[in-house]
Amino acid sequence: MMITEAGKQTGLTRxxxxxxxxxxxxxxxxxxxxxRDFDSSDLARLKKISVLRRxxxxxxxxxxTLADESxxxxxxxSAQKQLQAQTASKKLLLLEKLGAGADYAxxxxxxxxxxxNSTIGEKLLxxxxxxxxxxxxxxxxxxxxxxxxxxxxxxxxLRVLSFLDSLPPxxxxxxxxxxxxxxxxxxxxxxINTLIKNYHSSIExxxxxxxxxxxxxxxxxxxxxxxxxxNTVAYKLGVCLNEFNSSTGYYDIFIPAxxxxxxxxxxFCQKIDLANQKFLKEYPESL
Numbered sequence: 380m381m382i383t384e385a386g387k388q389t390g391l392t393r394x395x396x397x398x399x400x401x402x403x404x405x406x407x408x409x410x411x412x413x414x415r416d417f418d419s420s421d422l423a424r425l426k427k428i429s430v431l432r433r434x435x436x437x438x439x440x441x442x443x444t445l446a447d448e449s450x451x452x453x454x455x456x457s458a459q460k461q462l463q464a465q466t467a468s469k470k471l472l473l474l475e476k477l478g479a480g481a482d483y484a485x486x487x488x489x490x491x492x493x494x495x496n497s498t499i500g501e502k503l504l505x506x507x508x509x510x511x512x513x514x515x516x517x518x519x520x521x522x523x524x525x526x527x528x529x530x531x532x533x534x535x536x537l538r539v540l541s542f543l544d545s546l547p548p549x550x551x552x553x554x555x556x557x558x559x560x561x562x563x564x565x566x567x568x569x570x571i572n573t574l575i576k577n578y579h580s581s582i583e584x585x586x587x588x589x590x591x592x593x594x595x596x597x598x599x600x601x602x603x604x605x606x607x608x609x610n611t612v613a614y615k616l617g618v619c620l621n622e623f624n625s626s627t628g629y630y631d632i633f634i635p636a637x638x639x640x641x642x643x644x645x646x647f648c649q650k651i652d653l654a655n656q657k658f659l660k661e662y663p664e665s666l
Contacts, residue, residue, distance in 0.1 A: 385417040389425045399428055402438050404445070435460075450564060455504055458513040461568050462500045462520060466493050492526035495536060499523060502543040510563035510571075511549070511620075517568070518575050519637065522644035535639035542633045551619055558612040579647075585654040589661055600662045 385407075386393050399405050400415070405424050407415040417425075424445070431441045436456070443452045470493065477486050500523075503516040527533045551559065581588040589596065602608050624630055638645040 380417050382415055382417065385422060385425065388422055389429060391425060391429055396425065399425070402442075404428055404438065404441060449560065451509055454509065454564070455512060457568055458504055458516055459501065461517065462497060465520070466497055469493055488526045488528070492524060495527060496520055496523035499536075499539060499543070502540065506543045506546045507549055509559060510566060513568065514571050514574070517571055519644070521575070522637070522641040522647065525641060525643065527640060532640050535636045538636040539633065539640060542628065542636065546627055549623055552615070554612055555616050555619060558616065582647075582650045582654040585657045588654075589657065596662065 380388075382393055382396055385391075386396060389396075396405075400407070405421055405428070407417045407421045410416050427445065428441055431444060436444065440452075440456060444456075447453070470490070473481075473486050473489050477483070500516045500520045503519060504512045506512070507515050527536045550556075608614055634648075638648060
């Protein structure tokens, strides 16, 4: 079909379709008379492009999305959009404060903190692909709301960036990667935020958590120490992650630097240590 009919069926203007052709997002067949002939696959692609444009994606992001059949790029992009939305919301609040007479220097320091949060969040997404990138990014972003005011914090910030920039690619054996793709591809940003919220809640009152989930934890403890579990892909995944984190300095460099950078994260880690101590009393040798 010709471009006019393609426009009617996709709801796109002739100018928009021609622009997507110029950007090599779509390549319809060219007839001998020079007219472009759009088939069903071209229409389907144009409809996808239209949806992505309406979602706010630029041309390059659309190109990467269409080229990625796994959906990994869109998953990463959704986490980026989440970070941007959080930043935009916080900037709106700062704008309101400024309008109400807040000091420009205070607002400037708050903006520096937002930039710091965004930079680390983006680098976490790049360093840890897929589900782990989204989870780690959203987990740590909640602790990056304070500006790096002291020289110690500024040094820690630089160490965090240096660590993330130097990380080797995180890769898994084929069976582990398949397991991850199957079981995490449908997990949304909302679900990840819920997981993080529940985890934070569990360490706020570990006694209550242990009491309310005793039956589940008993089963979890027994299964984690069984030969059956050691033959699962989930076990292999845990081994791969521990080896990666140990060999790259995640525990020795990144975590200590994060504690120095963010007082709230240092406090959070103290709560984790206390919760782990209580957990170990109930379930020895489980960690």
